[in-house]
Amino acid sequence: ILFFGGLSAVLIALQWSGPSFTEESLKGTRVLVTGASTGIGEQVAYHYARMGAQIVITARREHVLKEVVKKCLDLGAQKALYISADMAESADVSRVVEFAEEHLNGLDYLVLNHIGPSPYRMWDKDLDHVRWLMQVNFHSYLHMAVKALPRLEKTNGSIIVVSSLLGKMCSPYALPYIATKFALNGFFGSFQHELAMKQSNVSITICTLGLIDTEAAMEKIKGYIDMPAYPAHEAAYQIIKAGALRESEAFYPWYTYYSTLFRDWFPYHRDQVIRMVYKYKP
Numbered sequence: 001i002l003f004f005g006g007l008s009a010v011l012i013a014l015q016w017s018g019p020s021f022t023e024e025s026l027k028g029t030r031v032l033v034t035g036a037s038t039g040i041g042e043q044v045a046y047h048y049a050r051m052g053a054q055i056v057i058t059a060r061r062e063h064v065l066k067e068v069v070k071k072c073l074d075l076g077a078q079k080a081l082y083i084s085a086d087m088a089e090s091a092d093v094s095r096v097v098e099f100a101e102e103h104l105n106g107l108d109y110l111v112l113n114h115i116g117p118s119p120y121r122m123w124d125k126d127l128d129h130v131r132w133l134m135q136v137n138f139h140s141y142l143h144m145a146v147k148a149l150p151r152l153e154k155t156n157g158s159i160i161v162v163s164s165l166l167g168k169m170c171s172p173y174a175l176p177y178i179a180t181k182f183a184l185n186g187f188f189g190s191f192q193h194e195l196a197m198k199q200s201n202v203s204i205t206i207c208t209l210g211l212i213d214t215e216a217a218m219e220k221i222k223g224y225i226d227m228p229a230y231p232a233h234e235a236a237y238q239i240i241k242a243g244a245l246r247e248s249e250a251f252y253p254w255y256t257y258y259s260t261l262f263r264d265w266f267p268y269h270r271d272q273v274i275r276m277v278y279k280y281k282p
């Protein structure tokens with residue numbers, strides 16, 4: 001307890017020495033949020049809207065996006081538009097970035113958040129599904145980033161990548177999903193180095209999330225694991241804040257940071273705990 005308490009105090013003190021976040025700083029900023037019809041992406045859109053940003057949201061279901069746009073305008077968004085698109089389709093990926101840049105007259109934040117549906121169970125050896133999910137959860141992120149980079153360079157812009165603790169720690173039942181998140185962390189973590197070496201003015205923030213109480217996540221883990229889920233609106237706020245502060249990494253909730261930090265200290269015990277925590281349903 002003393003150790004963690006001391007460590008937390010040092011980390012909090014270090015955070016205090018950095019710049020502070022103000023919601024006003026996001027007023028009028030131009031934002032593209034993917035996977036914004038439900039869950040964390042939807043909450044991200046509402047926070048930006050409340051802060052007076054100009055937003056383009058995307059996902060596949062047009063009727064749901066329409067409702068989210070309506071609510072964004074009610075909350076105070078300077079502009080809110082939607083474009084429905086399937087991130088499995090390369091042409092759609094380009095179309096979304098072009099739409100946002102044209103209708104917002106530039107881009108300040110690209111929030112990459114969408115994930116394709118994937119079963120939560122022992123891996124059924126479906127290689128086609130892994131390939132498809134890689135396209136949706138990984139390749140489309142790269143494609144969007146590359147496409148948006150020239151505009152982001154003009155605005156000192158930022159890319160925010162929503163990732164997971166499961167992109168840093170192996171676990172059962174979501175192998176294709178976990179592979180896509182490890183790939184994202186590897187790619188964007190390395191991209192951060194290259195941008196820094198080139199003294200690029202574009203920042204990349206990688207967000208490591210633990211279990212968040214979205215409908216999709218709650219439905220998936222039911223019967224497999226019992227652990228507290230944290231609120232999506234708070235996760236969304238932390239994502240936006242970290243992006244605005246141009247932090248290279250963000251962790252929410254708190255335990256994701258310590259899990260990442262101590263992941264490799266006691267590998268045998270870590271793996272035993274993981275196998276105990278997840279229930280096996282043959």
Ligand code: NDP
Binds near residue numbers: 060112113215216217
């Ligand atoms: P949801 O399943 O609630 O939302 C996924 C979003 O992606 C929806 O808007 C969905 O809309 C969209 N989407 C799905 N397939 C496609 C597609 N082919 N093309 C375009 N859009 C698509 O996810 P969460 O809110 O739970 O998760 C959001 C992010 O947070 C993800 O990156 C996830 O990995 C991360 N995360 C979540 C955790 C959690 O516990 N919830 C934990 C750790 C990380 P539509 O169906 O209309 O296309």
